[in-house]
Amino acid sequence: MSDDGFPVEEDLEGTGFDADLLEEELRQAAAVLDPLPAGLLQLAMDAYVLHDLDARIAELTFDSLVDAIPVRGAEAPPRMLTFQAGDLTVDIEVTGDGLLGQVLPPQSARIEVLGGPGAARPLTADGMGRFASDTAPVGPFALRLHAGGDVIVTEWLRA
Template sequence: MSNVNGEEPFDGDELDLDLLEAELRQAAAILDPVPAELRQIAVEAFALHDLDARIAELTFDSVIDAIPVRGAVDVPRMLTFHAGEVTVDVELTAQGLMGQVLPPQTARIEVLRGPQAGSPLSTDDMGRFTSAEPPVGPFALRLRTGEGVVVTDWLTA
């Protein structure tokens, strides 16, 4: 007997979807397990997750957006991030990083390089900050201001 949609009505003989999902998960865990390294990376990435943070999007990267100068060596990398009314300008060199939060405001800044944040940096009255350690590998900046938390996009140094 068919219902109005032409489908057979559910009877107890059909496979329970919850049981099917459990069996598929078990089969995937046995036949194609998640590598331990990938699981660790996922846990570390989640540790950096900040639910209340606004994301500051990269709007300028001198590696991509600037015209190279012929003969220039060791040119600093310039980055600009925007999150609403907040702008973060950053200059990366082999000697470290420096930047400025605009409009100028006090902020505590952390250079994120993995599950642990780097040494905290503070802005001066003009919103400027510096670090003698250049970021290595993937990094992001987390700014804690009086208005909330802002996290930049992740980049590779």
């Protein structure tokens, strides 16, 4: 027993008490009874981008959902995105099957697909700057590029 009269974890061994199950049930109850406001979630994601304080932010300069002219007959066209950071451009095509992109000017780069609380998925751009992932981003995502000596982070977008 602790000083406040509550049992400590060592006292619960052999009783069938599952701390992980209790934690999961409490998370689910909190999600239902006190959900996280969407605005707060966006602020948290924006703050997460800042953990690379010396990273440059790549600005979204083209999004086919906003800037493209609709094509008749196209059922599910891929989403085309272009990000710009100084003289570096990143073109991305997002489909239900994955992610395809290129870093311009062409160069090798290490790319991380950031997506919420999960671990970043690493990708590698070849010498021509091309990279691909067979996993499509789900929910909010951003890219963190390590090209040359620079770290560049794109804006967060919803897939």
